[in-house]
Amino acid sequence: MKNIHYLILSMALMAIGEILTIYSEVYASKLSGKAVEHPELFIKPMILICVAGICLIFAYWFGYQGTGNIWVVTVASLTLLLILEPLVIYVMLKELPGRGALVGFLLGAVGLLATFIL
Template sequence: MKSQSYLAMSLTLMIFGEILTIYSEVYASKLPGHPFETPLMFLKPITLICIAGISLVLAYWLGYQGTGNIWVVTVASLTLLLILEPIVIYAMLKELPGRGAIIGFSLGAAGLIATVAL
């Protein structure tokens, strides 16, 4: 019972942390101006990425406590990233990937599937 609650909490924190990380990165990439002139414009993405980092560290700890295998936790994190990154980017920017990005995404997904299946 303890490991199931650890896993559920780990996945919840991992989803939250991954979404917040992606959001922070995309938000910061679209900031206008010059960072040395207005460094405070990075305050929001830096704060969000710190919260995301805490969530991900706790997610990994809980996931490892629940499974006893760091590779299961790592593959779960990579899979969530592979699924969530395009969704968050499209939701924020309404931008679709180009041909090269789609091929790279597909190869990454194939590699992740191979890691899990083999």
């Protein structure tokens, strides 16, 4: 496979892995009180997080094969997470971040930009 194919496959697997991870975390957090009485409710997020982990492991492997630099892959993963997490949370919960969370999010975005620029 050529490098570009590795990169495309890496980004696709990374997006799938990040979305499944975020979905699993948010889904499990919404279980709250019900899970004490019915621990089997955790099976769905546990299976999804396992699939997500497999996707992310292969995303990093393909990304490293395509770029030869683990830092490029790591920054791509963080950028994807920074973009996808608020979207998935909003789609699932219809909840906007509060002032403190929004400031933290923006500072994280600035830090990520500094990584690219500097």
